[in-house]
Amino acid sequence: MLLFISSILPAKPSLSYVTFLTCKTPQAFSAQKRFIVHCQGGRNLQDHGEEKTTILHYEENLRRRLLLSVLVATGISSAFPSYGKTKSKNPYDEKRLLEQNKRIQKENKAPDDFPNFVREGFTVKVVTSDNYVKRDSGLILWDIDVGKGDSPKAGQQVTFHYVGYNESGRRIDSTYIQGTPAKIRLGTNALVPGFEEGIRDMKPGGKRRIIIPPELGPPVGPSTFFSSKQFEVFDVELVGIQDCKRRTIGFYSDLVCN
Structure with a gap:
C-alpha cells in the first residue's frame, strides 16, 4: 500500500x-x-x-x-x-453423521428398527420410524406388544426384563443374561424418571422400547455407571404386577408383595 x-x-x-x-x-x-x-x-x-x-x-x-x-x-x-x-463454516453434514451412526450400530448388532442418533457435540437429533411416539416429557416409546390387563400403580411391585443400549446400539446391560428379572416398587424413586414413566402404563406381557433423553436419565458422574449425557434405549418386557402389604411380627416389620 x-x-x-x-x-x-x-x-x-x-x-x-x-x-x-x-x-x-x-x-x-x-x-x-x-x-x-x-x-x-x-x-x-x-x-x-x-x-x-x-x-x-x-x-x-x-x-x-x-x-x-x-x-x-x-x-x-x-x-x-x-x-x-x-466467510462461513462448513454446513452441518447431517447425512454423513446419520450414515456413520448406522454403520456403528450395524457393527454392534443393534436390534431391528433401532433409533438413530445424529450427534454434533451436545446437540442430538433422534431419528426413528413411524412406530415411535414422542411424549411431551421428551420420552420416546414404541409398543412392540401391548400386553393385557391393568397397568401398575404406585406402591405395587413390577417384575420385568430389560436390555439396555447406548446411542451406538451397543448393549450395556441385560437381565436376560443375568437370568433373573428385576423387581421394583413404583413410586419409591428407585428407578430413573424416564424408565419409571415408560413402564408405568405398560400391561403384563407387554414389550416396549423406551428412548430416555438425558434430562430423564440417570445421574452422571464417576460414582455411576453412566459417564456422559447420552440418550439411553431400553427394551422392556413387563412380566407381572404384585400388590404389596406391610407385615408386622413383634418388633419386626417388612413389606410383602404377592
Whole structure:
C-alpha cells in the first residue's frame, strides 16, 4: 500500500535553496505542513515569482494526489470487513453423521428398527420410524406388544426384563443374561424418571422400547455407571404386577408383595 501511494506522488520540484543559516529573513509557507525557506537577496535563489508559482503548483498537485490515494485506500480497506462476513463454516453434514451412526450400530448388532442418533457435540437429533411416539416429557416409546390387563400403580411391585443400549446400539446391560428379572416398587424413586414413566402404563406381557433423553436419565458422574449425557434405549418386557402389604411380627416389620 505504501509503495502504491508513493508511486502516485509527484516528484519534488527541482529548486535551488540556500541553507537556513545563509538566509536573513526565513519565511514559512505553512506552519503545519513543511517549512519552505525563502531568502531574499541570496545569490542561489531563483526568481521569487517563478519559485512561488512552482511551489503552489507542487502543493496543489500533492493535495490532489493525496486525496486520490486516501479515496483508493478507503475503498480497498472497506472490502476487508465484508470479506470476513462472507466467510462461513462448513454446513452441518447431517447425512454423513446419520450414515456413520448406522454403520456403528450395524457393527454392534443393534436390534431391528433401532433409533438413530445424529450427534454434533451436545446437540442430538433422534431419528426413528413411524412406530415411535414422542411424549411431551421428551420420552420416546414404541409398543412392540401391548400386553393385557391393568397397568401398575404406585406402591405395587413390577417384575420385568430389560436390555439396555447406548446411542451406538451397543448393549450395556441385560437381565436376560443375568437370568433373573428385576423387581421394583413404583413410586419409591428407585428407578430413573424416564424408565419409571415408560413402564408405568405398560400391561403384563407387554414389550416396549423406551428412548430416555438425558434430562430423564440417570445421574452422571464417576460414582455411576453412566459417564456422559447420552440418550439411553431400553427394551422392556413387563412380566407381572404384585400388590404389596406391610407385615408386622413383634418388633419386626417388612413389606410383602404377592
